[in-house]
Amino acid sequence: MGKIISFANQKGGSGKTTLSANLAVLWANSDYKVAVIDADAQKSLTYWLDARKKYYGEEPMGIDSYAFDPRNLKEDLKKIKRKYNFIIIDSPPSITFETIQIVKSSDYIFVPVQPSPLDLMATIPFLNVAKEERKKTTVILNRVMPRAKLTEAMIMRLRYAGAKIARSRVSGKIIYAETFSVGRGVVDISVTSDASKEIINVGNEIVRNF
Template structure:
């Protein structure tokens, strides 16, 4: 049985896609019944840079992940090949381009859409959901980089509910620890396993796994 392919996509830049993709991959290592792979189809290559840093810090044979890159329609083929031998394949996509994102969304079992709690992000999200719908791939929102201003967060939560888009209830805060851990080739679960960011990520992955398993 092939593994799950999860594509992280958002048409608006700056949504935290790469950070979320890396954290999903590491968090899934403790949940999955098999190995985890990451696939970078973003020409900017940020996920690849993170993985190279991880190799330097931990050693090439101790990253815990398989890593590949692809572009265009090669992303679909590469993702499906990886899914043959991996429990989960996490794909990081570029913003603002249907051409590169479409094959990765087409290959996916689920699309994970990070959204910051701003009206602009919600507007941009509509494009991503439309793209997923055209490829007949279910998509779900993840509220990311949530500031401590509860009123704005609640306002956006209400707007998300009004939009009708499905969303995980678990949220990730606007914490510097996420970016700091990425700079070390790691994640918050590794650099501060008892911290608030790590607990938020654990809650998110628990909910996501239930969602994915419940949809198959």
């Protein structure tokens, strides 16, 4: 039975779409059956999928996509769950009816957070929503700067707020933005790059925790 994984956070620009795309590629390239749902009206993940189709042409992508209908999300997911190992939902940056439906329908919620005080402030209310729904929720630190003392301080604050934090972190690297714009993931380019190692670690940590 497939796992429904959402990348969600009220805070905009925290890395939800970047991680959705990169993990979809990682798992699809590892022969898992993967589907994505772009739940954000900005449609960044849909743009990425279209770019991917252009880049790879007729080659089968290994990533299916489904439309987002918040009113029928649970039923829609029930229908497709058996066909996939992972169904990834890229959530919009809000706490609205739509996001709550995503939270309710997810088996696991991953919350990308940039380790900065402002980002943290916008993240805590979302973590509380997930907690109220009694969902397994893990923070993934994104755009982490090397050796920044601030990162450790932010980790303390998140722990104090009761958050579970993934051991694997994603650093700030231009390759994430570059690959996204052409519909690729970092592991498409090379599986041994530093960025790929990060994505592989995040992916493995997610799979290990199921």
